[in-house]
Amino acid sequence: MARILFLATLAAAVVVGVGYANQSTAKKTVVIPVTKAPANNGKQMYVNYCAPCHGVDGKGNGPVASALKKQPTNLVALSRNHGGKFPSKHIVSVLEFGATNPSHGTAEMPVWGPMLESMDTAANEPNLRVLRISNLNRYLQSLQEK
Numbered sequence: 207m208a209r210i211l212f213l214a215t216l217a218a219a220v221v222v223g224v225g226y227a228n229q230s231t232a233k234k235t236v237v238i239p240v241t242k243a244p245a246n247n248g249k250q251m252y253v254n255y256c257a258p259c260h261g262v263d264g265k266g267n268g269p270v271a272s273a274l275k276k277q278p279t280n281l282v283a284l285s286r287n288h289g290g291k292f293p294s295k296h297i298v299s300v301l302e303f304g305a306t307n308p309s310h311g312t313a314e315m316p317v318w319g320p321m322l323e324s325m326d327t328a329a330n331e332p333n334l335r336v337l338r339i340s341n342l343n344r345y346l347q348s349l350q351e352k
């Protein structure tokens with residue numbers, strides 16, 4: 207069964223549908239249907255969840271990017287922009303808690319932790335949130351350009 211989650215991006219924030227109240231009163235709302243992907247497949251999760259904004263190639267030019275106020279980060283340059291070292295801890299934290307940096311306004315990057323957790327809720331399913339985040343993190347690491 208394909209479970210669909212929705213990301214609704216507003217002018218300045220992202221609101222998640224399905225189990226989350228969408229308190230949007232913004233005029234422009236972009237809804238991205240997100241189809242559940244296997245927790246052990248970082249690439250497929252990336253394509254389903256992240257590519258609409260960050261692009262299949264990770265460079266930040268996905269189909270939804272132009273509707274956002276802020277350009278999605280170029281994810282193939284994470285290592286290059288962190289002194290040649292992949293910022294693994296930082297990425298895990300961004301995926302858990304979002305990219306909001308108070309000094310830089312409101313981030314449009316969705317907070318993935320709760321969404322990733324909400325993907326595996328059937329009776330006998332273990333909570334795969336940590337596995338999902340770790341496999342996404344590893345996939346991003348594999349995208350790094352030198």
Ligand code: HEC
Nearest residue numbers: 215255256259276277278279297300305313314315316342
């Ligand atoms: C709705 C569009 C959207 C989706 C979907 C999205 N992102 Fe982002 N992402 C952004 C934007 C916009 C930024 C830049 C945010 C900022 O700097 O405030 C960003 C930033 C990031 C960053 C950099 C944060 C930092 O502090 O340097 C990482 C890493 C990232 N996204 C990973 C992901 C991953 C992995 C997924 C899929 C699980 C994902 N994003 C899905 C819009 C999105």
